[in-house]
Amino acid sequence: MSLVVVGSVAYDGIETPHGRTDRTLGGACTYIALSASYFTQAKIVGVVGDDFDPKDEELLRNHNIDLEGLERVPGKTFYWAGKYSNDMNDRETLVTDLNVFGDFNPKLPEAYKNQPYLVLGNIQPALQRSVRAQMNGVRLVGGDTMNYWIKDYRDELLATIREWDFLLINDSEARMLSGEHNLRKAAGKILGMGPNTLVIKRGEYGAILFRPDGHSIVPGYLLDEVFDPTGAGDCFAGGFIGYLAERGFDLKQGHIGHKELSRAVIYGSVLGSFCCERFGVDRFRSLTRAEIDARFDEFRAFTEF
Amino acid sequence: MSLVVVGSVAYDGIETPHGRTDRTLGGACTYIALSASYFTQAKIVGVVGDDFDPKDEELLRNHNIDLEGLERVPGKTFYWAGKYSNDMNDRETLVTDLNVFGDFNPKLPEAYKNQPYLVLGNIQPALQRSVRAQMNGVRLVGGDTMNYWIKDYRDELLATIREWDFLLINDSEARMLSGEHNLRKAAGKILGMGPNTLVIKRGEYGAILFRPDGHSIVPGYLLDEVFDPTGAGDCFAGGFIGYLAERGFDLKQGHIGHKELSRAVIYGSVLGSFCCERFGVDRFRSLTRAEIDARFDEFRAFTEF
Numbered sequence: 001m002s003l004v005v006v007g008s009v010a011y012d013g014i015e016t017p018h019g020r021t022d023r024t025l026g027g028a029c030t031y032i033a034l035s036a037s038y039f040t041q042a043k044i045v046g047v048v049g050d051d052f053d054p055k056d057e058e059l060l061r062n063h064n065i066d067l068e069g070l071e072r073v074p075g076k077t078f079y080w081a082g083k084y085s086n087d088m089n090d091r092e093t094l095v096t097d098l099n100v101f102g103d104f105n106p107k108l109p110e111a112y113k114n115q116p117y118l119v120l121g122n123i124q125p126a127l128q129r130s131v132r133a134q135m136n137g138v139r140l141v142g143g144d145t146m147n148y149w150i151k152d153y154r155d156e157l158l159a160t161i162r163e164w165d166f167l168l169i170n171d172s173e174a175r176m177l178s179g180e181h182n183l184r185k186a187a188g189k190i191l192g193m194g195p196n197t198l199v200i201k202r203g204e205y206g207a208i209l210f211r212p213d214g215h216s217i218v219p220g221y222l223l224d225e226v227f228d229p230t231g232a233g234d235c236f237a238g239g240f241i242g243y244l245a246e247r248g249f250d251l252k253q254g255h256i257g258h259k260e261l262s263r264a265v266i267y268g269s270v271l272g273s274f275c276c277e278r279f280g281v282d283r284f285r286s287l288t289r290a291e292i293d294a295r296f297d298e299f300r301a302f303t304e305f
Numbered sequence: 306m307s308l309v310v311v312g313s314v315a316y317d318g319i320e321t322p323h324g325r326t327d328r329t330l331g332g333a334c335t336y337i338a339l340s341a342s343y344f345t346q347a348k349i350v351g352v353v354g355d356d357f358d359p360k361d362e363e364l365l366r367n368h369n370i371d372l373e374g375l376e377r378v379p380g381k382t383f384y385w386a387g388k389y390s391n392d393m394n395d396r397e398t399l400v401t402d403l404n405v406f407g408d409f410n411p412k413l414p415e416a417y418k419n420q421p422y423l424v425l426g427n428i429q430p431a432l433q434r435s436v437r438a439q440m441n442g443v444r445l446v447g448g449d450t451m452n453y454w455i456k457d458y459r460d461e462l463l464a465t466i467r468e469w470d471f472l473l474i475n476d477s478e479a480r481m482l483s484g485e486h487n488l489r490k491a492a493g494k495i496l497g498m499g500p501n502t503l504v505i506k507r508g509e510y511g512a513i514l515f516r517p518d519g520h521s522i523v524p525g526y527l528l529d530e531v532f533d534p535t536g537a538g539d540c541f542a543g544g545f546i547g548y549l550a551e552r553g554f555d556l557k558q559g560h561i562g563h564k565e566l567s568r569a570v571i572y573g574s575v576l577g578s579f580c581c582e583r584f585g586v587d588r589f590r591s592l593t594r595a596e597i598d599a600r601f602d603e604f605r606a607f608t609e610f
Contacts, residue, residue, distance in 0.1 A: 182528075217524040218608075301563075
């Protein structure tokens with residue numbers, strides 16, 4: 001079933017110990033949609049400038065992504081540039097030019113409004129909320145946020161996630177949002193804020209999925225080489241929600257089992273790991289569903305006992 | 306089958322955000338032996354001063370630990386004191402008084418020399434090697450080391466681990482020993498140094514076991530509260546080797562399957578997690594095998610998919 005994806009579409013300049021690129025397609029919406037496209041049709045909502053490259057549009061179309069909601073306005077596309085530390089555990093932002101993204105006010109095409117699945121990339125919580133309000137009877141909604149909104153837009157963020165089924169954040173964001181250092185306690189508090197499903201991403205260490213009745217832990221995939229981690233968290237989100245949409249699940253208690261939920265988290269980990277193998281979105285130029293399923297099976301092999 | 310455990314027996318002063326204790330039983334040998342004692346008889350080799358408390362001896366005896374190799378000499382027992390940071394990810398050493406441990410030269414009682422299992426806690430590599438040389442036809446030997454020996458006693462350490470079946474170290478030590486940041490590459494190099502089994506401990510994130518033919522990843526157990534992490538790595542070692550000894554496994558290729566190895570790693574994680582629930586060795590005053598097996602079963606529940 002189709003999935004509406006909202007968030008940034010951008011150009012990124014990236015420097016890692018393995019090389020650099022001055023300008024490559026990026027943005028949360030892009031990464032989520034490309035990852036989810038292996039499971040379901042993604043319909044994106046975003047904004048780009050008149051510098052948006054037809055070749056990038058072609059990459060998205062090749063993944064059967066619906067671009068009706070991709071607004072094109074005069075000006076330049078959002079540009080971000082960053083540099084990773086030698087161990088790639090830290091990155092420094094060098095440039096953030098919001099450009100046309102500064103006035104992003106997502107409006108859903110009519111054909112999007114009755115879709116059952118909605119994932120909201122990391123944007124202003126009020127905008128995330130306005131998108132949610134434009135949907136008619138959405139079956140499953142969730143998304144991402146970041147430290148900036150948690151710290152300075154807390155009330156808006158709380159009003160937004162109150163209407164979500166799942167929240168996907170990293171461990172430091174979970175600690176900041178809950179005020180608890182211990183992840184079990186942090187998760188308990190966050191599950192009281194609205195979502196019945198919380199996925200805490202831990203980078204190379206994998207992820208933990210919390211529900212009111214228990215949790216699942218999924219380790220990270222061990223890559224031979226992390227080429228560029230940009231977008232890995234968004235690809236995780238795309239794999240997670242993509243799998244749920246493909247199977248037609250919602251997240252209501254009793255509607256989905258613990259093992260199915262773990263599989264969704266593993267597909268998230270799988271997509272995040274592929275993302276790191278090349279610069280930017282490059283891995284998605286060749287990635288196949290068969291490769292994704294083969295890596296899923298590897299998870300079974302290295303975790304079973 | 307019995308297990309010989311060699312290492313420090315100490316008194317520790319510990320301060321964590323949850324409280325402090327000026328003097329409690331500690332030391333790698335103590336933690337390893339207590340953890341392994343739930344699976345097999347542990348025979349310890351260590352040294353204490355004349356201040357060693359009969360009540361502490363009683364705790365060890367209550368775990369059926371053989372104390373014939375515990376030397377008592379005039380003077381004071383090794384004393385260490387440290388303070389943990391608020392998030393418990395860092396600790397500062399406040400006091401290291403080697404005392405009688407400064408002249409530790411492990412000599413194995415005759416009855417120990419024909420035992421099949423040997424685990425060497427973190428001590429000078431040359432001493433670890435001398436213990437190995439005192440054993441007759443040991444079936445499985447391995448142990449721990451630390452950054453200090455890797456950096457300043459590299460040749461001695463390499464000569465020592467060349468004779469080991471397994472090496473158990475944390476991720477930063479694996480990176481230092483191999484000169485590789487990527488853990489897969491680091492493991493490949495270390496497996497070329499002698500041991501056919503490498504366990505890389507990752508603290509709260511669990512552990513990875515590497516063998517020439519593949520790897521297994523085990524997540525860490527999520528505690529509601531980490532009271533005191535002192536000794537958790539040694540308890541991991543005790544649970545790991547204890548389980549192998551209980552089942553009579555060695556680590557030769559073809560003698561043990563991938564799933565059994567993962568179970569040993571999970572028992573390591575289980576013992577490490579219990580250790581963190583109380584100050585020092587306190588959790589071992591009440592811990593039962595049934596609790597250990599119940600937590601092992603929890604691992605199955607939160608990792609299956």
